[in-house]
Amino acid sequence: MTPTFVMLEMLNPMLEVARAAKARGLRIVVVNNTPLQTEGPYAVPEGFVDELVTVDSWSDPLEIEKVLLDVHRRHHVVGTYAGFEPVLPYDAMLRELAGLPHTGADDLRALLDKNQVRDRLREHGLTTLGSATLDEALTWTEWPWAGRAVLKPANGTGSALCFIVDGLDQLRKAVDTFDEVEIAHPLMREYITRTRGYVLEEEAKGELLSVESLVCKGEPHPIGLMGRYVLAKDPVVEMGFQFPYHHPRAAEIFEKAKDIHRVMGFHNGATQIEMMVPDEGPVELIDFNPRLAGTASMVLFGEAYDRPYAELLAALGLGEDIDFGFIGDTVRYGSEMILLPPPGLTRYESVDFPEPTFCHRRSRKPGDELSGRADQLDGIGMFVITAPTAAELHTAALRARRETRVNGEPLGDNENNVLAASPHIGRDLA
Secondary structure, rough: EEEEEEEEOOOOOOOHHHHHHHOOOOEEEOOOOOOOOOOOOOOOOOOOOEEEEOOOOOOOHHHHHHHHHHHHHHHHEEEEEEHHHHHHHHHHHHHHHHHOOOOOOOHHHHHOOHHHHHHHHHOOOOOOOOEEEEEEEEOOOOOOOOOOOEEEOOOOOOOOEEEEEOOOHHHHHHHHOOOOOOOOOOOHHHHHHOOOHHHHHEEOEEEEHHHHHHOOEEEEEEEEEEEEEEEEHHHHEEEEEEEHHHHHHHHHHHHHHHHHHHOOOOOEEEEEEEEEEOOOOOOOOEEEEEOOOOOOOOHHHHHHOOOOOOHHHHEEEEOOOOOOOOOOOOOEEEEEEEEOOOOOOOOOOOOOOOOOOEEEEEOOOOOOOOOOOOOOOOOOOOEEEEEEOOHHHHHHHHEEEEOOOOOOOOOOOOOOOEEEEEOOOOOOOO
16 A cells, blocks of 8 residues: 555644645545635645535544544555644554554543643642632632733634632622634634533733643654743733744743653643743643644745755654654744634724735635624734744734735734734844
């Protein structure tokens, strides 16, 4: 049988991993719930996929296991790749069948449950934050913490259904709004709402950033930090990223990230772990994402290191050893910017991106109605921009945001386009 590389729920830049595998002469089999993309920068070329297997849902374990057992029986599976949370345990199952390096399916399910992650961190002395399940918190008669807490889905993505609360009254009000929040993307909606489980975590103080890593056969290799831009009027809403990002506590952050990887049992693949970093005091894990960072991160990392990052991901998917000598030798800085509609806009018609942005993505179709919310689920598009230095990038990225036209009008400095960031964003190493 021809050696086969299997993609599970191939979306957006994951196509580049499939291209890297195809260039090695491998057969490409895709197992998807959504149709293959036919437009935009990640449209799948005609005839590129050798076999498409369609599944009705990722929420039926018995049916998915039958599908994957059939794929394994009919193909010589030599590599796999997955980048969407609900499919990661199934990817682990297929990798185990194929004899490839993998994180166990049970360990992945634990990693995807924020309650279990916080419990494991506490067990190993890697967190000082208090937490509880929502069911437990709703039985309280007194608020146990001096400050605020974050309520979020135990299985969550994209900051959907996340609330900051400072007491029991606010907690109950947040719960009452659950059914009012519309999650447009069907796969995200199914994943976030299927368990109805939530975690309440004591709020960590500091700056939110992420550690981007490649883990090869049990050994974590942080490739860099990614800084955040947030919406100035609502810092919970992420609006953009900078990579690489220089932070004065970088060495300490990387060491804690390695400890967390080992405690959580992640064995092979890409990860993004979000950390809260104060000026002083303990660095806290906020979220462990056992997958590559979303959207255009593959492009950012490739630009930064001047190498096709998808080839590294394909190599990990194939279970190969990798020379990580390139880490730290970045040559360029990149930002991905997420755009919200201006306040009061209820109908989307167009978005036009300025030079020298690239990797454009339009999240809406002409004529789409807009909800008027200002969160990541109401985004209308995104772009990537790069520059030789962090300082030049910061200036160029904010200018490009202002010059982007929505329905023919520049976004300018409307309140849905004004960002906040750490003072370290846009700074180059001395």
